[in-house]
Amino acid sequence: MGKTNQGRFFEDYSVGDVLTHAVPRTVGAGERALYHALYPARHALYSSDTFAQSCGLTASPLDDMIAFHTVFGKTVPDVSLNAVANLGYAEGRWLAPVWPGDTLTSASEVIGVKQNSNGKTGVVWVRTTGRNQHGAPVLDYVRWVMVRKRDIDAPAPETVVPDLAKVVAPQTLVVPSGLTFDGYDTALSGEPHRLSDYKVGEQIDHVDGVTVEEAEHMMATRLWQNTAKVHFDTSARPDGTRLIYGGHVISMARALSFNGLANAQMVVGLNAGAHANPCLAGDTIRAWSEVLDTAETSAPGVGAIRLRLVATKGGAPFALRGEDGKYLPDVLLDLDYWALMPT
Amino acid sequence: MGKTNQGRFFEDYSVGDVLTHAVPRTVGAGERALYHALYPARHALYSSDTFAQSCGLTASPLDDMIAFHTVFGKTVPDVSLNAVANLGYAEGRWLAPVWPGDTLTSASEVIGVKQNSNGKTGVVWVRTTGRNQHGAPVLDYVRWVMVRKRDIDAPAPETVVPDLAKVVAPQTLVVPSGLTFDGYDTALSGEPHRLSDYKVGEQIDHVDGVTVEEAEHMMATRLWQNTAKVHFDTSARPDGTRLIYGGHVISMARALSFNGLANAQMVVGLNAGAHANPCLAGDTIRAWSEVLDTAETSAPGVGAIRLRLVATKGGAPFALRGEDGKYLPDVLLDLDYWALMPT
Amino acid sequence: MGKTNQGRFFEDYSVGDVLTHAVPRTVGAGERALYHALYPARHALYSSDTFAQSCGLTASPLDDMIAFHTVFGKTVPDVSLNAVANLGYAEGRWLAPVWPGDTLTSASEVIGVKQNSNGKTGVVWVRTTGRNQHGAPVLDYVRWVMVRKRDIDAPAPETVVPDLAKVVAPQTLVVPSGLTFDGYDTALSGEPHRLSDYKVGEQIDHVDGVTVEEAEHMMATRLWQNTAKVHFDTSARPDGTRLIYGGHVISMARALSFNGLANAQMVVGLNAGAHANPCLAGDTIRAWSEVLDTAETSAPGVGAIRLRLVATKGGAPFALRGEDGKYLPDVLLDLDYWALMPT
16 A cells, blocks of 8 residues: 555654645635535625625635635645544634635644653644635634554654634734625625624524535535545444534534524634534534624724634533533534624 | 524515515526536536527526526525415516526515414415516516414404416517527437427326435525525424425426426426425435427527426326325426427 | 337447437536535546646646546437446547536447347447537547347347457547646645556555445436436336446546545546446445556656556455456446556
């Protein structure tokens, strides 16, 4: 098997390494339509050229999560092929819209390593940047994963744990050039609620649920060229189940959040995220949100809302952790992000 | 749940109300490809730019049912979220082709209300119009649904039952500008049969069947941004099944009807339609048609054929109703439409 | 059922007949995205406009298998509706890239007929050519199928067995105009291995597996407008299973072969192919390859590699035939093709 990629192990990462991820990807009208077929996505800015134009953009950009999944998918062969767990995200910012026809590349810098006390695994932190065909960054985020060692006797590297912001400072969020919500039409966007209608601490049950199927999550995950075996091959896990890509749950929950957050249009910051429990075909994904903060931006009529987005596979809304402080078994995702909303 | 849409109830509709449906939608090459992946669609005018150009069009338009489903899907949050049943269609006309890149919006006028004698529900009639980004109407049809009352004690409105045509008069059908079938190539279209080869009363068994899967009907229904719970959430119905969107059956049957009606190219009128029985994943959809009428148009070589299209989930072709006058249990759809066909 | 297509039977084919297959098809950005959703396709030339441009092309062409499936699909109603078995392929050459927006047509010439000794079936050989909207051939291949006779008493035709090349001579392979691998970037393509790194006789286990679902293979097969009943209708085969289109297995195996053959970029020749055993939903498709030959081309930096691509549904890699010379029961596909690779 000398020609095939066995992936990197913990001892293959050194702080400062830059990994150029393979297979640039041109995304366009097809990915856009598939996104709408795979998720109940309805945010008007990503559904309609005319709505996007009324917000000062030249056309409807591709969904922010298409950018995220595409950039993330490219990292899998270099970062997570031998990963035991995807531990967290931080300092994520969307830096420019992705337009149909853009070609995305992805590269990651290793910014931290820490061997675990068991000596069998370690944690690797990478800062991943996605760029378009002009070399302009479209997305930047930190992810850390637990990775197996190839050789248990390999010496532990010097521990470097990066100092990461708990929250992306709202003044550093990037508002797309030209964006304005001054002429924002709430009849067409689907809901009347503006930023001032949301209060910090407010919780919203998004009501709807989607029971997920194997064919859907595999199509989605392949679309992002994420090839981790556990998503596709029933022989990859002892119980014969296929683990659903965590990003599929993110997109499903974000789409479901339209019902109550139709005007949280653009995702611009990723503060934190945890895939709390595995999701499998047959699960019915539901979602609820909590307003964590609001902020101003310098763009006309454009504010920012910080949201906790929780996906569950049942159970009551608004329940997150048990008395032991651990995520409840029905919780799939706990995501902390910034979105742009009309003021 | 103050931020989420609870939908309208019977007493929320008044004759003369105009409902602007949210989330305009740009449709294009991706929706076109997905339509071909989800249905065995083969009508040449919607498959090939060159064939469409040989018929006088600038390019291949999107399938007429893409227009219908997109316009219909937008009405769901305002019209059918609390609907008990979709009762009928009438006076439907396709008014202009939808081209890749067009943005569709949808609005409905309430044209009738009638409370049922049980006092718990009522029937609402709406005339829905889909428009493109130029404001030009692309589709117009009447639909009536049975809707729950929120408050059983709310007073009954004055009954208004609209006077609807049983059939769209053929002289009012709109033939797309420039369309000609004078150079129509039956070798490329797939069948030699022209309008004069079909006789009123003739019945055609379309032979082929498709066993439907959950992933497929959910992808289709999401693509049209139709978010009715019963299609997606196994907990929405007592028996845990997901009801297949009636429009999925329409598109499947229309696509199957290629085999015998390959030259019934463009759907231009919707006279009536009934979703006779629920369709579920695992059902094998088959279709048969009956020729109801033929007519002339003013376009070169272009005639019109009125067809009954029946979808079934088994049973013998050409059986529609039992001795009691009710649809047989295997009948899924009884659709009455006009299509354009070379003379 | 006088209007529907019953398909041709053995006695309907005569050597020299040219069959014009119906329903030209425009393919584009949507088909491209669906191809990436249905298969784990990652070859950089088909994923990225910028990568394709660095190889001298104007943009990323559609995957070579999209051309194959589209051209093949059109032949089904005329060639394989009454086929008992798809027996083989030979002399296949890709003659020009297919670009988004191209419209493909397909025609076949009957080049051989041979009635079987049982008198009930016969073998038909056809040479199929796919052309684009400019009339330029994009693909040419020979296929032979076993077809039922309509009338067992029909006289046997004179036997004509075409003389077919065992291998497409490498000097006749067509390299797309402008293609150069002189600036080929192996960091972006995903693997460092060039033609000189592969040795004749070398075998590569592609490691990954994909468990296939009904919804996926049906969507793929419909996308190519291949309407053979056995792929869609659970009542078409005695055991209620849906037979997966052999081309679905070809595309899945080719995509899986990225892992070890990431630089076998363009498929340009089809020497032979056998669908060894049926594939059904639930099977986990794996693949292995064997290097059969290498050759030069006149294009800068572009060599050719001849590969055997074997798809299995389990079992050990590199096992192909039993002691009886027959394919092992786990073998799905044995394909012999030429691809272009940087030297």
